[in-house]
Amino acid sequence: MCHQTVGLVARHLEFNRIPTVVIGSAKDIVEQCGVPRFVFTDFPLGNPCGKPDDSVMQREIVGIALDLLETARHPRTTVQTPFSWGSDDWRIKYMEIRESERI
């Protein structure tokens, strides 16, 4: 829901002539909302600007967002950061449905 919030705010800022870039990890929500520029970090939700205590990665991701402000020529320009979380378990564990809890 946070991704939708900033997507809607980014749209409103753009309509008011303020260029924006969204840095996020919920690709579908941001892209469906429709924003001009989006930096996608394929991480668990919570750390779109880089892993905790990794200032080098954080600086690189912010740099990608700044670059995108200069290079994007069309709305809906998405750039994916080159980093991976290191494991993939989180992809299935987020809001995982346990059959025993199904109503």
Place this chain on the structure above:
Amino acid sequence: MSELDSSDRIFVSYIDTSREYYLSRGYQNPYQWACHEDAPFTSLSKPLSESRVALITTAALSKERANVKEVYSAPTMPPPVALYTEHRSWDKKATHTRDVETFLPVRRVSEFAASGRIAGLAPRFYGVFTDFSQRRTTDEYAPSVVDLCRADNVDVALLIPL
């Protein structure tokens, strides 16, 4: 590294995941997410090296203020050492938000200001309450963010959701 099943999409679809989760919990009316065919686009009005940058977050200043339906502002200097995030649905099993720079990179943006890549960071960052209501977000919170940006002479905005 677990084996990925590429017969499904690799990146998580949070729209699909949350819909299926709440259906399994008995909620029969799936949330209708914001969906626009168009997207606005405003080009930079001046070089980035002459632009002031604002940061916008969905984190809250404190637990007490977490459920206040508002747009707030707070100083970027000194950088906040902690923000309240527990009310938001980030992935609490996989990670944590104790390093504020992972979602509100005040120090990292300041480093780009020091190197001359940007003119500077706005004196305040802005927080937006995450509301199920798209109307309230667009008609009430978003105009408040525009007002803050104008008051702080902001040229470009980085928006970072949890």
